[in-house]
Amino acid sequence: xxxAELVSGSVHEAAPGLIxxxxxxxxxxxxxxxxxxxxQDDPASHSFRGPTPxxxxxxxxxxxxxxxxxxxxxxxxxxxxxxxGTGAAVLLRALEPTHGLDTMRARRGLTDERLLCSGPxxxxxxxxxxxxxxxxxxxxxxxxxxxxxxxxxxxxTTRVGITQAVEQPWRYVEAGSSWSSRARRAA
DNA sequence: CCAGTGATTCTCT
DNA sequence: GAGAATCACTGGC
Numbered sequence: 001x002x003x004a005e006l007v008s009g010s011v012h013e014a015a016p017g018l019i020x021x022x023x024x025x026x027x028x029x030x031x032x033x034x035x036x037x038x039x040q041d042d043p044a045s046h047s048f049r050g051p052t053p054x055x056x057x058x059x060x061x062x063x064x065x066x067x068x069x070x071x072x073x074x075x076x077x078x079x080x081x082x083x084x085g086t087g088a089a090v091l092l093r094a095l096e097p098t099h100g101l102d103t104m105r106a107r108r109g110l111t112d113e114r115l116l117c118s119g120p121x122x123x124x125x126x127x128x129x130x131x132x133x134x135x136x137x138x139x140x141x142x143x144x145x146x147x148x149x150x151x152x153x154x155x156x157t158t159r160v161g162i163t164q165a166v167e168q169p170w171r172y173v174e175a176g177s178s179w180s181s182r183a184r185r186a187a
Numbered sequence: 188c189c190a191g192t193g194a195t196t197c198t199c200t
Numbered sequence: 201g202a203g204a205a206t207c208a209c210t211g212g213c
Contacts, residue, residue, distance in 0.1 A: 036208070043210085044208070054195060071209050072193030101211055121209050162208055181209095188213075197205080 003138070003145040006127045007062040011037045011081040011088035015158070018079065018090060020148030025127045027144070028100030030117055031093065032179055033174040036159045039080070040087035043164035047087030057135045067124070067134040074121030077129050079138060090160045093160070093171070095120045096128070096179040139181040 006017045015037035023029045038045035046068070047054040057066040058080055065180040066089050068077040068130070078089035095117035097104060104116045104126040117123040138145060160171060160182060173180045 038208075046208075049196085052196075068208085069192095069194060071207060072190080073191075074209050076208060093208085119210070159208075163206090164208095190212090191210095193207105197203105198208085199203090200201085 003147075004063055007079055007081045007090075009082070009091060010171070011039050014081040015090045015170070016154040019154045019172055019174050020152035022144075022146040022148075023092070023100060023127075024099055024140075024144040024146070025129065026100075026142040028103045029127055030095035030098040030149075030175075032094075032131055033096050033177040033179045034092075034094035034118075035172050036091040036093055037081075037170040037172070038089055038091060039082070040168075042168070044159065044162040044166075044168075045087070045089075047089070049089070055087070058089050060135070061137075063139050065129070065133050065136045065138060067129055067131055069131065070121060073086065075124040075130055076120040077098075077124050077133070091120060092123060093120050094177075094179055094181045095123050095126075096177065114179070117180050121143075122181075137142050 007014050015035050018032050022031050047058045049058045062081050064080045070076045076113055078091050080089045082088040097116045105111050117126045155173045155175045156169050157171045158169050158178045
């Protein structure tokens with residue numbers, strides 16, 4: 001299945017389906033190993049109360065980036081999914097660094113591979129994603145999405161770091177990956 | 188454990 | 201339009 005087909009489907013199929021894909025920006029990035037699904041009927045979602053200036057991209061076409069500032073300090077990146085107007089997106093939570101490690105080390109100001117991309121704020125810094133990328137299409141340059149090499153086993157758990165609807169098991173992690181942002185019990 | 192950080196959005200006038 | 205609460209996080213203690 002192509003990336004465009006994958007993200008145009010239901011966010012709850014797209015989110016686990018994205019595990020194992022490689023995301024590159026200007027040739028720098030890695031394999032997606034951890035994501036979380038959000039949609040409009042979800043109190044934890046930015047789209048829950050309808051479109052606003054910040055979240056308008058979530059209500060646009062699938063395959064685009066929704067980037068927002070978190071806690072005044074970090075950027076977090078989502079891939080918009082589903083039909084236009086449904087307000088669904090997948091939060092990128094962790095990558096396994098595979099391409100352009102030196103560039104990512106320089107951007108992060110550290111050398112430990114484990115800390116390069118294992119967290120939503122960390123991976124945006126490593127890839128150089130900022131508010132300027134809000135609304136950009138992942139189908140076009142400088143972005144590239146490469147399908148998984150082989151089969152991936154996806155584990156489903158509860159989400160991390162939210163205060164609403166914490167019980168919903170909409171976090172997806174590659175089983176056995178040592179690159180996810182933090183350990184959490186399986187749901 | 189917990190402090191920093193500032194945009195965003197909600198709730199009143 | 202102003203004031204206040206909220207927040208899908210990280211790094212340092």
